[in-house]
Amino acid sequence: MLKFICPYCQVEADETELTPGGEAHLKRMGPGSSDQEFYNYLFERKNPRGIHFERWLHSYGCGKWFHVVRCTKTMEVFGTYSAQENNPPKKILDIVKKRISFGKKIK
Template sequence: MLLLDCPCCGQRGEETEFHCGGEAHITREGPSSDDAAFEHYMFERVNPRGVHFERWRHVAGCGKWFHAARDTVTLEVWGTYPAQTSRPPEELLEKIRAARPGFKWRDIA
């Protein structure tokens, strides 16, 4: 069972209080995009073995969206942060890199 800290209201809860909204930090394509870009946005998601950045909503609490970094193998939650950011906080990335030397995820080095 995952234990998540909501960065919006400060409450800690089990994953049943939250709803996962899929991969975080993806480029959303609109109606003016070409077919290949829209297809990539709609259907191509990563499913890594290891650290993954996801969107979560605190449905049993404040109802707000936030991002979480977690390990898909060990279920370790590295941290959570507000959804209004375009990339994970540097201190969170440093924490992950310290435990996982050479960690790199997509364009987030």
């Protein structure tokens, strides 16, 4: 049962309070985009076996969407940040880099 700290209300929320929202930072394509670009936006996903940047909703809490950086293999959480940030904050990226550079074997 995962838990994340909601960056808005600071509650350490159990998974049962949350709704998963898939890959984060997708660039929305609308009218004017090519079929390939539109397909990429709607369907293509990184789906990594490792560090994943994803969206979650605090549905049975403050009702806010937020971003989570999590390992899809070990469930380790590297941080959470607001949904209105288009890029992961440097602080979290540094933690991730450090972790990967320790040669952590994610098999």
